[in-house]
Amino acid sequence: MTVRRRFWLMKSEPDCFSIDDLERVGTEPWTxxxxxxARNFMRNGMxxxxxxLFYHSNCNPPGIAGVASVASDAYPDPTQFDxxxxxxxxxxTREEPRWFNVDVRFERxxxxxxxxxxxxxxxxxxGDEFALIKRGSRLSVMPVSSAQWSLLLSLESAR
DNA sequence: GCCAACGTTGGC
DNA sequence: GCCAACGTTGGC
Known part of the structure; x- marks a missing residue:
């Protein structure tokens, strides 16, 4: 049985961790x-x-800077215990972790x-339900439909 | 740096 | 369970 690939958008402040940083390290635990x-999307959906889609936030201009992939299933975020x-x-607690993360791999x-x-x-x-452009939404991890994925990436070569 | 919008916390 | 106070996000 094939599991259909899903798509996501993840925000990062480039001053903190940019697409270039991700390229340098290759794979990063998204702690x-x-x-x-956001946790539920990572834990239950990814x-x-x-x-x-790797999105640069809190910068000028904000926007999608690259493509990455999910490189693990979700596991308890070790920083919650540190x-x-x-x-x-x-x-x-280790018995009942509250926070989870996945590993994110650089693609391009x-x-x-x-x-x-x-x-x-x-x-x-x-669409109205796309959290990135929904008024007041501050979600840092959000689902992207395959149609949204195709549309957004088509913009790259659209001019 | 401002601040609107949202999420979380904790007293009651 | 309510909600005021506080903290955070993130565009501008």
């Missing part, structure tokens, strides 16, 4: 996600091999940044 909705970590969570940089502004220009095709 530190402390939002339940499968090894899924496609990832007292020295910024992401330490005193309520998490886009030939140009697909900016948020440009993405907004295709809101009609992307």
């Amino acid at each position: 530190g996600v402390r939002n339940y909705q 499968r090894h091999g899924d496609g990832v 007292r020295t970590s910024h992401y330490f969570d005193p309520k998490a 940089k886009l030939s140009r940044l697909i900016s948020l502004e440009e993405i907004r220009g295709h809101a009609d095709d992307l």
Whole structure:
């Protein structure tokens, strides 16, 4: 039985960790996600091999900078147990971990940044429920349909 | 740096 | 369970 590949968008602040950083290290454990909705997408939805749009946030201009892939199934985020970590969570236990992460693997940089502004220009095709352009949404990990995936990547060579 | 919008915490 | 206070996100 084949499991259909799913698609995701993951945000990262390039000052903190950019697509170039991901290219350098190859694969990165996506630790530190402390939002339940984002956690649920990683823990319950992501499968090894899924496609990832790597989005640069909190920068100028924000937008999709590259393509990555999910390189593991979800596992307990080790930083929740690390007292020295910024992401330490005193309520998490090894028996009942609260936070999970996947590994993210570099695939390629886009030939140009697909900016948020440009993405907004295709809101009609992307749909109202696309969290990236939904008003007030701050989700850092979100699902992308195969139609949205194709549309967004088609913009790379669209001009 | 500002601040709107959202999520979480914790007292009650 | 309510909700005020606080913290965070992230575009601008």
